[in-house]
Amino acid sequence: MDLQKPPAEPRQPEGCLVVAIRLPVRIVVLVLVVPVRMAWDALVVTGRFLRDTLLRPLGRALLWLGQVLCVLPLVGLWRYVLVPVGQALLRLGKVLVIAPAVALHRYVLIPLGQAGRWLAQGAGAGLARLYARVLTPVGHAVVWLVRYGIVVPVLWTVRYAVVAPVRWLVRYLVVVPAQWVYAWILAPVGRAAAWCVLGLWRLLGLLVTGLGTAVYWIARVLLVPPALALWRRVLVPVGHFLGVLAREVGDALGHAWRIAGHLSRAVGRFLAALFRWGVVQPVRWVYRTVLTPVGHAVRDAVLKPAAQAARAVGRATRQVLASARETARQTRADVRRLLFGEPRERAVRTREREAVLRREPTPLGTRTLDSSTTALTNLTKD
Template structure:
């Protein structure tokens, strides 16, 4: 059981930072808080380390193999239930059906469409294009020879009428402009200068005075509310904050800081204590169980195993090998005897076998090999 933790760089602790001078209250709070926190944290740290070791052992010995087995089982079930049926459906149903539909579409749709386009639509389109070209040429001739001269004549007539109407319109515009100036514009300017402007100035002056009066009233009311709120709310709240909440907050901050530092200090000390206890338990387990088992294996089981090997197993293996060799020799002799009996029976029934006639080889044998100046054929042999 290994309870040692890997060494890791410890972050800079809060107590390592430089501090200012501490008061007697901080010193009086620190020692009892650290003692109480250490007494409370040591069992928690030891239980935590035991749970960590047990969790690691459970993860390595149970959860990881079970997870791998479950993963392999799920993969196999997924293949059996999903992959293989879909592969079979795709390979033996969808693909043949798609090929059949593609062949039917080619035969019943593509081929008739190509034939219709090539032998019906193309000739009809060429005929329509020829007719459209003829109609277009006719319409262009009508536009150039008939409509264009008529349009030019019509525009010449319209320009003449426009010139006559423009000459008449200039006189009418001058009369209308003189009437509008002296009947509408001049009276409107006089009304604006001598009636509307003085009335607007008077209304604006009255509005400014009213705004000044209202602003004075609102300012006085606001100043009164400000002083009332300052005296009844702000000053009591400021006194409460300055003389009650700030001292209490500082005291709570000191207590909280000391409790946090005490927890960190106690957690580190509990870690060392837990490590020492774990090492002690590991050493005790080794001396109570591991070392006796090792001594028994080395001092008792190993000599007994060697004696059994030398006195029983090796002679038994040698005897088994001897029996095997004798058995193989007997079987070989029996096979040879059976082979000789079959050969004798064959000679009695069919006679002696024919001897193979020696055939001269065309290629030389031995040291008489073919060279560039010699030959082994019958016609060119030296």
Template structure:
């Protein structure tokens, strides 16, 4: 039981009827469009369903076996040769090359490093530490003393040259630049350039204001003209032309879409009904006669053939097999007895206690009617 009130249904689907949202236009468009859509969509839907059924049938009967065969062929052509090549050619070749590299490169290189390069390196280190380092340190100390003396002499000479240059060149040049260039330039900037710049700035500000007033008037005139010539006609065209036409097109498009969807669903029901009818027709025309022929004709004939031909043949084959097995067993027993006779003739009789155990497995006796032992209990007792 619903306790809450349902929200109002969208326009065109409420209780007001089919044409509650669009009025007479919807009523005039809906039924013809649905009829035309149904007439056009039903063949397409039936063809689509037929193609889908054929595709599923081909996928089950052809696609899967062909795909499996192609997969097996691809494995046989592309995978297995490379696996065999890797397993039986590349891996042994790689192991052989690794062994050769180890024997021809690694072992000689290790021997050379251990018995040649390492002693030579130790000798060079001893030579560097015991001979070259003391010699270098002495030479460095000597060069450091010579450099210190030369640095002291150069510093004294540089200090005298700097003092002479300062009092003979820098001071006169500084005085000349100050009183001949800087003071006249400052007075020129303060007395001439500053008043001229202020006058030019005032003139520029006045020109900018005048230009702003002119541009504002021109822009206002253009805005008014654009509003009168463009905006007002565009708003009128949008309000009185495009909006009504757009609404009509929306209604038509919505009805066409709904009609196509409804026609597609109806065509689905029609396609299902036609498919069931064709399946029933195929079953009653082909399957049922074949089934009746199989049950009424082929099955009795097969039973007769089985009882009259196959079973006697099978019994004869089994009897022949038993006969052959018995003949083979008799021949085997005869050979065994002949071998025992030859052994007795050559080596004599063995004592009862020293008789060699037979190499043939002893077959346990089967269960008889007057005995209570079975093959399992006989084997356990043995």
């Protein structure tokens, strides 16, 4: 909470109207803002308490529950079900689909395609030779005959029998009369019409200019002075008054919010101190002076002896069980030895173990000439 007052900005000298408005506005705003600020601070404290004591542990519990109920089963399903099934399906698809398709492509389609390509290349080569050696000369001959035997004579005939007379008739029956009509009739009429339209446009411009000038002076004389008077005498003072009122209301809201913050903090401290001295301190005194000595006495008089007795009983029980197991093992070994005899390897190991336990040195033979341990005698024996 920002309870510090911001630095005041330099202001212009204020009039009596501002001073007369400020005090009642601040009183009214303070009365209205204090309950709102206290309710806001109470909501903030309640929200923080709920967040720290309820919502955050609840969110962590929900997160852990979601991991246990959703994430871990999905991971196990993906890792131990879907992945093996997918790998099995992939291998099955490779064996049943991809391998036969590759074999079909490699050993059937490729030879058929190569054979078809060879046949197509042979047919194309034959058609190309036929086109180059037969169809092309025949076509050239037909084109030459059509061009120089039919088309050229027909064109020359049409040109000198039809086109030339039609062109002469069009020139002297249409073009020459049209040029005469344009030069001696249409051009003078168009110039006269253009001059008339230009005169009418200039006359219309003069009329519009005159009307605009008249409307301007009428509006300037009849509308502008009342509008200026309304602006200067009514709107500007009302705007100044509303601006001063809005500024004072804003300042009053700021002061009232800060004062309400101080009041709310004082009330909160009072309630916290009341709760501490009325609940926390008695509970702490009861815990320190009553529960702690009682707990220590119970621990020293009951729990520790009970724990020691339980440990002693457990130790004795373990020793009894160990001795019973050892006795049962030895009894089984004796019964097996009486019934089946002791195996050779086990007897050897038993004798070696007994020798090691006794730690007696093994007897060494007497050294003679035959039992020499020199390298020369060893080589001779070998």
